[in-house]
Amino acid sequence: MPRLTVADLQKIKEKYKADFTLREGGYTVKIIVHMGTCGIAAGARNIMTAVMEEIAKVNRNDIIVTTSGCAGLCAKEPLATVELANQPPVRYSDLTDEKIREIFREHVLGGKPVEKYALVTGCETTY
Amino acid sequence: MEKVRSHLMLCAGTGCVASGTTKVKAALEEELAKKGLSEEIKIVLTGCNGYCAEGPVMAVYPEEVFYQKLTVEEVPKLVEEHFLKGRPYQKLMFREPEKKTAIPAMKDIPFFKHQVLRVLRNKGLIDPEKIEEYIARDGYQAVAKALTAMTPEEIIKTVKDSGLRGRGGAGFLTGLKWEFASKVPSAVKFMLCNGDEGDPGAFMDRSVMEADPHSVIEGMIIGAKAIGANYGYIYVRAEYPLAVKRLRMAIDQATEAGLLGKNILDTGFDFELDIYLGAGAFVCGEETALMRSIEGKRGMPRPRPPFPAVKGLWDKPSVLNNVETLAQISPIILNGSEWYRSLGTEKSAGTKVFALTGAVNNVGLVEVPMGIPLRTIIYDIGGGIKKGKKFKAVQLGGPSGGCIPEHLLDIPVTYEDIVATGAIVGSGGMVVMDEGTCMVGTAKFFLEFTADESCGKCTPCRVGTKILLDMLTDITEGKGKESDIATLEDLSRDIITTSLCGLGQTAPNPVLSTLRYFKHEYESHIHQKWCKAGVCRNLTTFWIDEKLCKACGACLRACPSKAIVGEKKVPHKIIQELCVNCRTCFDTCKFNSIRILPAGFEGDPNEFLAKTAAGAKEEK
Ligand SMILES: Cc1cc2nc3c(=O)[nH]c(=O)nc-3n(C[C@H](O)[C@H](O)[C@H](O)COP(=O)(O)O)c2cc1C
Ligand code: SF4
Ligand code: SF4
Ligand code: SF4
Numbered sequence: 001m002p003r004l005t006v007a008d009l010q011k012i013k014e015k016y017k018a019d020f021t022l023r024e025g026g027y028t029v030k031i032i033v034h035m036g037t038c039g040i041a042a043g044a045r046n047i048m049t050a051v052m053e054e055i056a057k058v059n060r061n062d063i064i065v066t067t068s069g070c071a072g073l074c075a076k077e078p079l080a081t082v083e084l085a086n087q088p089p090v091r092y093s094d095l096t097d098e099k100i101r102e103i104f105r106e107h108v109l110g111g112k113p114v115e116k117y118a119l120v121t122g123c124e125t126t127y
Numbered sequence: 128m129e130k131v132r133s134h135l136m137l138c139a140g141t142g143c144v145a146s147g148t149t150k151v152k153a154a155l156e157e158e159l160a161k162k163g164l165s166e167e168i169k170i171v172l173t174g175c176n177g178y179c180a181e182g183p184v185m186a187v188y189p190e191e192v193f194y195q196k197l198t199v200e201e202v203p204k205l206v207e208e209h210f211l212k213g214r215p216y217q218k219l220m221f222r223e224p225e226k227k228t229a230i231p232a233m234k235d236i237p238f239f240k241h242q243v244l245r246v247l248r249n250k251g252l253i254d255p256e257k258i259e260e261y262i263a264r265d266g267y268q269a270v271a272k273a274l275t276a277m278t279p280e281e282i283i284k285t286v287k288d289s290g291l292r293g294r295g296g297a298g299f300l301t302g303l304k305w306e307f308a309s310k311v312p313s314a315v316k317f318m319l320c321n322g323d324e325g326d327p328g329a330f331m332d333r334s335v336m337e338a339d340p341h342s343v344i345e346g347m348i349i350g351a352k353a354i355g356a357n358y359g360y361i362y363v364r365a366e367y368p369l370a371v372k373r374l375r376m377a378i379d380q381a382t383e384a385g386l387l388g389k390n391i392l393d394t395g396f397d398f399e400l401d402i403y404l405g406a407g408a409f410v411c412g413e414e415t416a417l418m419r420s421i422e423g424k425r426g427m428p429r430p431r432p433p434f435p436a437v438k439g440l441w442d443k444p445s446v447l448n449n450v451e452t453l454a455q456i457s458p459i460i461l462n463g464s465e466w467y468r469s470l471g472t473e474k475s476a477g478t479k480v481f482a483l484t485g486a487v488n489n490v491g492l493v494e495v496p497m498g499i500p501l502r503t504i505i506y507d508i509g510g511g512i513k514k515g516k517k518f519k520a521v522q523l524g525g526p527s528g529g530c531i532p533e534h535l536l537d538i539p540v541t542y543e544d545i546v547a548t549g550a551i552v553g554s555g556g557m558v559v560m561d562e563g564t565c566m567v568g569t570a571k572f573f574l575e576f577t578a579d580e581s582c583g584k585c586t587p588c589r590v591g592t593k594i595l596l597d598m599l600t601d602i603t604e605g606k607g608k609e610s611d612i613a614t615l616e617d618l619s620r621d622i623i624t625t626s627l628c629g630l631g632q633t634a635p636n637p638v639l640s641t642l643r644y645f646k647h648e649y650e651s652h653i654h655q656k657w658c659k660a661g662v663c664r665n666l667t668t669f670w671i672d673e674k675l676c677k678a679c680g681a682c683l684r685a686c687p688s689k690a691i692v693g694e695k696k697v698p699h700k701i702i703q704e705l706c707v708n709c710r711t712c713f714d715t716c717k718f719n720s721i722r723i724l725p726a727g728f729e730g731d732p733n734e735f736l737a738k739t740a741a742g743a744k745e746e747k
C-alpha cells in the first residue's frame with residue numbers, strides 16, 4: 001500500500017462500503033430469493049444469478065441478497081421478495097429470468113412495485 | 128464487479144484455532160465450491176469473539192446468524208441448508224440451558240445482547256490482518272484528527288474529560304498520566320503498551336491484540352503525540368504468538384501506509400513502534416519492572432518516585448498504558464469526552480471488558496457499561512449458575528482481588544464500589560464460584576500463585592506470602608490453630624503496607640476478603656475440622672442419608688474406591704474405612720441424599736446437622 005493522506009482514508013472507507021453494509025446493516029434494499037427444495041427445482045438458482053448480475057451491473061453497495069427456505073407455495077415457485085426501506089415487502093411468484101430483471105429495474109431501482117407479477121404485499125420478513 | 132451476497136465471519140482467534148478453525152475453513156471452502164457458491168459467499172477470518180469455549184464460532188452476514196461448535200462433519204449439512212436453501216441450521220445454534228430452543232441471531236443471544244461494544248467494537252467484524260478493513264470502520268480517522276486538528280493539550284483535555292481510567296489494574300486517570308509526562312521536558316520520550324496480561328484466566332488484552340491490533344497502535348500514536356514521544360514499544364508475552372504475529376503485521380502495514388514512522392500522514396510527526404517479547408514472569412507486568420525488562424535487565428520493580436512519567440524507560444519520561452486502555456482512545460478522540468461519559472458513572476466512565484469464567488453457563492469476554500450490577504453480568508449474560516447450583520461468591524481482580532458474596536451482588540460494578548467490598552476491578556478477571564467451593568481453598572489457590580511469582584526483592588512479600596500460604600495449607604489439611612485467623616489478618620496487613628510493588632501490596636487481598644465474608648468457613652475448618660463444601664479431604668466425612676436415598680446405584684458405580692455398598696431398593700451406605708473423600712458420590716447423587724460431615728464424625732448425623740442448621744439460623 002502506498003503512503004496514505006487524510007483524504008485516502010475516506011476513499012478506502014468508501015471502497016469497502018459494500019462489505020460493511022453487509023456486516024453492519026444499513027442497506028436500503030433487501031432481495032430475498034426463496035430456495036426451498038421445489039424452489040431450487042423450479043429454477044430459483046437462475047433467479048439468484050440474475051439478481052446478482054443486475055446488482056453487479058449497477059454497482060450499488062446498499063442492496064443485499066439473502067435466501068430463505070420453503071415458503072409453502074410450491075406451485076408458484078420460483079419466488080422472490082423485494083423489501084425497500086420503509087415500504088412493505090412485495091412477494092413475486094412464477095418468476096423467470098426476464099421477469100426478475102424487469103422487477104429489478106422497476107421496483108428495486110425505480111421504486112415502483114411491478115404489480116402484474118406480485119403475489120402479495122406485506123408478507124412477513126424471513127431470515 | 129462480482130457481487131458477494133454473504134460473508135461468513137469465521138473466528139480465527141487462539142481458542143477457535145485450537146478447536147479446529149483451520150479444518151472447518153477448508154471444509155467450508157470445499158463445500159461452497161461443490162455447490163457453486165464460492166463466488167457469492169465469502170469466508171473472512173476474524174480475531175477472537177470472546178466466546179472461545181463454544182468455538183469454533185462463526186457469524187453469517189447479512190442475516191447475523193451465529194453458529195458455534197462447528198465441526199468438519201457438520202459443514203456439508205450447514206452449507207446445503209443455510210447457504211443453498213436459505214434455512215439457518217438449528218443444530219449449530221446457541222441454546223439456552225433450560226429452554227432448549229435454538230436462537231439464530233447474534234443480537235438475540237443473551238450472552239451478546241446485553242453487551243455494549245466499544246473496546247471490542249471490531250470483534251468478529253473485520254479481518255485483523257487487513258488494514259483496509261480497519262480503516263473502513265473509521266480506523267485511523269482519530270489519528271488524522273489528532274495530528275491535523277488538535278494540539279497535544281486538546282488531546283489530553285479530551286482524554287482527561289472523558290474520565291477514562293487505566294484498565295491494567297490500578298485505574299489511574301489516563302489523561303492525567305499523559306499530562307504529567309507531557310509536562311516533563313525531554314528530547315526523547317517513550318509511549319509504551321502493556322500487553323503482558325499476567326492474571327491467570329484473563330484474556331481480554333490478547334483478544335484485542337488478535338482481533339483488532341490497529342486499535343492499539345492507533346491509541347499509541349495519539350498518546351505519543353499528546354506526550355511528545357517519537358518511540359514506542361508494545362510489550363507482549365511470548366506465550367501469545369498469534370497476538371504477536373497480528374501486531375507485527377499491523378505495524379508493518381501501518382508503516383507502509385505512512386501511519387507509523389517518519390512524517391505520519393504528512394503532518395511532520397514521527398512515531399516509531401516496535402514489539403518487545405516478554406519473558407513471562409507475572410511481575411514483569413508491573414510498570415517499573417516492565418521497563419527494566421525492555422532495557423534488557425532482569426524484570427524487577429524499583430521504588431517510585433521517581434515515577435515513569437519523569438524517569439521511565441532508559442530514564443526518559445515514559446507513559447505505559449494497558450491494551451484495553453489504548454483501544455478506547457480513538458473513539459474518544461472521534462466522538463468526544465461527552466460521548467464516552469454517556470455510559471458508566473461519574474467516577475467510572477465508559478465500558479469495561481471482563482473475562483467471565485467459572486461456574487456460569489456462558490463463559491467468555493463480556494464488555495459492559497460500568498455501573499451495571501454484578502448480578503446482571505452473572506445471571507443475564509452468564510446465564511446463571513451451571514447445573515442449577517447455588518451461587519456462592521464471585522472473585523474479581525485475579526490474584527490481587529477478592530471475593531464478593533451473594534448479598535452484595537446488586538452493587539454496581541465501578542472502581543469505587545468494588546474496592547469498598549475488598550475486591551478490585553483489576554484487569555477484569557471474574558470467576559464465579561458455586562456452593563461446592565471451599566473459600567479457604569480459594570484463598571490458598573491465589574496465594575500459591577503470588578508466592579510463586581514474588582520476585583523476591585523485598586522480604587515482606589517474599590517471606591510473608593510464603594508464611595500465609597503455609598498457614599492456609601495447614602488449615603485446609605486440618606492442622607489449623609486457634610490463633611491462625613488473627614495471625615493471618617495481622618500478617619496480611621503488614622505485607623500490604625511494607626511491600627515495594629503492587630504484587631506484594633495486593634497479594635493478601637484474597638485472604639482478607641475471604642476472611643471478611645466467609646470467616647465461619649475458616650472457623651469450621653479450624654475448630655470443627657469440617658470443610659462444609661466437601662473439598663478439603665482431611666476435613667470431611669461423606670454420609671448417605673438413608674431416609675433420602677433412592678437406591679439408584681449411581682454413587683456406587685461412580686465411586687473410584689468401591690467404598691459404597693447397596694442393592695436395589697436398599698438405601699446405600701459408605702464404608703468409611705474405604706472412602707478417600709473424593710466427593711464424587713456427592714456430585715453424582717441426583718437426589719441430594721449425601722451429606723458432608725466433619726472429619727472422623729461420630730454420633731447421630733441427623734441430630735448434628737439439625738443442630739448446626741439451627742445454629743446458623745440464629746447467627747443470621
Ligand atoms: C505485579 C503486577 C503485575 C501487573 N501486570 C499487568 C499486566 O499484565 N498488564 C497491565 O496492563 N498492567 C499490569 N500491571 C499494572 C501496570 O503496572 C500499570 O499500572 C499499567 O500497565 C498501566 O496502564 P493503565 O494505566 O492503562 O492501566 C501490573 C501491576 C503489578 C503490580
Ligand atoms: S513486592 Fe514482591 S514482587 Fe514486588 S518487588 Fe517486592 S518481592 Fe518483588
Ligand atoms: S467420597 Fe469418593 S471415595 Fe468416598 S464414597 Fe464418595 S465416591 Fe467413594
Ligand atoms: S446416588 Fe444418591 S440416591 Fe442414588 S444410591 Fe447413591 S445416595 Fe442413594
Ligand code: FES
Binds near residue numbers: 036038070071073074
Ligand atoms: S419447497 Fe418451495 S414452497 Fe415448499
Ligand code: FES
Binds near residue numbers: 177
Ligand atoms: S478464539 Fe474464537 S471466540 Fe475466542
